[in-house]
Amino acid sequence: MAQTRRKDTRQRIQDVALELFLERGYDQTSLREIAERLEVTKAALYYHFRTKEDIVTSLVEDIGRPVEELIAWGQAQPATLETRREVLRRLNEALETGAPVFRFLQENQAALRGRGAPNAFRDRMRALGALLADPDATVLEQVRALSALFTVYFGTFALDAMEGAREEKRAALLQVAWEQIDAAHNTGA
Structure with missing residues (x-):
């Protein structure tokens, strides 16, 4: 019971801090x-x-954990088009869950520069890219596969500027990513 209460308190602190960081900025928010x-x-x-x-x-x-789990899952799967599509679907879902944190990180880049997160981000992106592109794929196939990844990942930041329902926009990101991964997979066929 005490462990649950501590976890709930920790989550409340994270939620309130994130809310303030988004409202006021990281540098302008104090403990x-x-x-x-x-x-x-x-x-x-x-x-x-x-x-x-x-x-x-x-x-x-906390937002990196689902991506790490996705990478581990993907590495245990056969390197098929279906697996690649599922990696993109699960990534799209994970990014939706972590959208407020990603927005905070994006909006506070200068204040957060020099912290360890960029290295972890780079490593995760490389691992996801490796799941989506065959190592012996042509340059065109690799670019298409990485474009699918970037569509889902960086598209997350563009959603707020677009009109329409959030679910519809997330579905559109995934559809475009699937079209790119399908094209990368079918180029050599």
């Missing part, structure tokens, strides 16, 4: 303001997170 919004003392906040950086690290780890 005191996070504690005040939560209606807890700074000491209670420190029990879970000593710094704002610790909160950001936890947010990045």
